[in-house]
Amino acid sequence: MNRWNTADTTLLCAALFFLAAVGCKITFPDNVVAEGFLFVTEAALVGGIADWFAVTALFKKPLGFPFHTAILPHRRKDFIKASTVMVQQEFFSRRTIFKKLGDFKLMPRIVDYLARNETRQLVVKELFGVVKKFFAAQNKEKLSKTIANELRRILRDLPAQSMIADLGGHFKRNGKDREIFIDIVKAMRRVAAKPETCDRLQAILEEYAAQRTQNSGGFSILMAGLAQMLNLVNFEEAAQIMQTQLLKLLDELAADTQIHRRTLNECRLKIAELADTPEFKDLVERMQIDAANALPLEEAIELALIHLESQIATTDVDEALAKAQASKSLKLGGKSLGVLLVTIFNDEYGKLIELLRGDTKARAAFEKFIDELTKRATLYAQPLVGVVAKSALERLTEDQLNNLVYDKAEQDFIWIRLNGSIVGSVVGLAIFVLIKFAGLSV
Template structure:
C-alpha cells in the first residue's frame, strides 16, 4: 500500500490538471470552456481524494484522522471470527464435504492401491514386524493365559474317536504303521534274544509242569520222564525263544504276510474298540482329566519368557532373531502373510457385499474425519490470523483485493470529473434562464 501505483498516478495527474485548469481560468475568467475545465478538474480532484481517503481508512488512519478510520485493525477480532465462520460454513460445510466425497469412487482407488507391489511389500513387512513385536511386549502373563486357554479349548473340543480314526488313517496312508511295527518288532527281538528271556521261558515251563503233575500218578510219570531225560525244560525254552525271534523277525519285515495280517487285525479291533461305549466314556474322562491337569500356563510361561529374553537380546544387537535363528519360520511366516494378503485382496475384488461394507465404512470414516477437520480448520485459521500484526493483516487483505481498490480510487476521479461536467452544464443553463 505504500508503493506507488496507478491510482496514485491518476490522483497526482488530477492535481496537476486542476492547477493547469486554475491557471487557465485565472488567465481567461470569462471563457466558458476555461470555467468548465476548472469545474471538472476540481470535481475529479475532490472525487479522487475522497476515494483515497475512504480506501485508506479501511487499513489505517489517513492524515492521522481518528474517527472511523483503521477499520480492519480496530475490527480485527470480528474479521477473524467472520473469516473462521466463512471457512467452516462455506468452504468446509457439511453439504459441500459430502457432495465432494460422493464424487470419489473409493473402492477402485483402494483396490488399485492395495494391488501395487510397493504397497503389498510394505503392508506385508509391517504385518511381519507386528507379529514379531507381539512376542516382545511385556504383558506376557495375559498372552500366556490366552494361549493356554485356546489350547485347552481346542483339546477339550477334540473327539477321541475322530482323533483315533484320523491317526489310524494317517498311519496307514503314510506307511508309518509299518515302520512303527518294524521298530517295535526290532525292540522286542533285542529283548527276546537276551538270556533272561530263555530263563523266563524255562521257569514258566517248570511252573506249568508242576501245576499239571500234582497227582501221585502224574508225579511218578513226571519223575520217570525227567529221569529218562524225556522232558528238558532248558531245550524247550531255547526252542520257544528261537521261535519267538523268528516270529518277530517276520513281523518286522516290511509287507510280510505276518505284518499285513497283524496290521489288518489291529485296524479291525481298533474300529470295534472305538465304537465301544465303555471305551468312549473312558477316553472322554481321560481326555478331560488330562486337559485339566496339564501345566500349560507354567510351561508356556517359561518358554515365552525365554523367547522374550532371547529376542530382546537380539533386538539390542539390531538382529532379526526370527530370520537369524529360525529362517524356515521366517520364510513360512512371510508365505502365510503373502497368501492371506492375496486371498483378502481377491475377496475384496469379488465379494460385492464386502465391497459395499468396506466402502460404506471408508465413506463414513472420511466424512467424519472431514467434519472433525471442519472445527480444526477453524482453529488453525483463527490461530494464524491472530498471530498476524496489524500491518501483516492489512497487507493480507489488501493484496487479495488490490486491483479493485485501485479502480475504486481511479473511478473516483473519473466519476468526479463526469459529474462536475454535468453540474457545470446544468448550472450554466440555469444561469442563462
C-alpha cells in the same frame, strides 16, 4: 497499499489539469471552453479525492480525520469473527467437503499406494516391530505362570467321558488305532523271536509238567521219568514249535488278514466297554489331575517364550522379507519364528491387495470404510479450520491485516478510485452542459 498505483496517477493528473484549468480561466475569463474545462476538472478532482478518502478510511485515518475512519482496525474483532464463520460455513462447509471428497476418487489412490513395494515393506516392518516390542515387554515368568495355570485348568476341567470318546473316535477315523495295534504286534513279535523266549517257554512247559506229575501220584512220576529217558517228551522241541506258531500268529495279526481285522474289532469293542466303566473314568480323571499338578509347565513355557523372543530379536527383517518376496509359495517348515512371521505378514499383505483389486464386495466394504473415515475426520477437523483461521488473523498486526485485505482486492479498490475521477468528470460535464442550455451562469 502504500505503493504508487494507477489511481494515484489519475488523481495527480486530475489535480494538474485542475491547476491548468484555473490558469486558463484566469487568462480567458469569458471563454466558455476554459470555464467548462475548469468545471469538469474540478468535478474529477473532487470525485477522485472523495473516493480516495473512502477507500483509505477503511484502513486508516486519512489526513488524521478521526470520525468513522480506520474502520477495519476499529472493527477488528467483528472482521475476524465474520471471516472465521465464512471460512467454516462457506469455504469448508459440509456440502463442499463431501463434494470434494466424492470427486477426489480416493480408493484407487489408496490401493495403488498400498500396492507399492515400499509400502509393503514398511507395513511388514511395522507389524514385525509391534510383535517384537510386545514380546520384549512381557514378563516371561509371570506370563508362563498364567499360561500354565490356564492349561492346568483346561486339563483338569476336560470331561473324561467326552475326552475318551473324542480320542477314540479320532484314532478310529484316522486309522491310528490300527497303526498302534500293528506296532504293538510287531513289538511282541520282536520279543517272541528272541532265544530267551524259547527258553522261557521251555521252562514253563517243564514247570507245568512237573506240577501235573506231582499231583498225579507215584506211577505218573515213574512214567514221566521213563518218557524223558527214552526222549519221548522233548520240552525244547515243543518250545521251539510253540515259538514258531506264535511268530506265525503274530505275523498274521500284523498283516491285513481276517484274524487281524477280527482281533482289531474285538479290541475296539473291549476298549469301548472299558471306557464306559466308572473305574476307568475315575482312573482317567485321576491321571488328568496328577498330570496337571506334576507337569513342569512353568519352566517349559518360560524357556519356550525366551527361545521365541530370541528368534524374533535376531531376525534380519530385510533379508527375511527379500526371501519371502522371492518365494512363490508360503513354506513354513524349518523357519525361525521371526522369519515365519515376516513370511506370513508378507503373504497376507499380498492377499489383501489382491482382495481389494479383485473382490468387488471387499473393495466396496473397504471403500465405504475409507469414505466414512475421511468424512468423519474432515468433519472433526472442520471446527479446527475456523480456530486456525481465527488464531492466524488475531496474530496479525494492524498493518498486516490491512495489507492482507487490501492485497486481496487491490484492483477493485484502484478501480473504485478511478471511477470516482471518471464519473465525476462525466457528471461535471453533463451538469455544465445543462447549465449552459438553461442559460444559467456557473
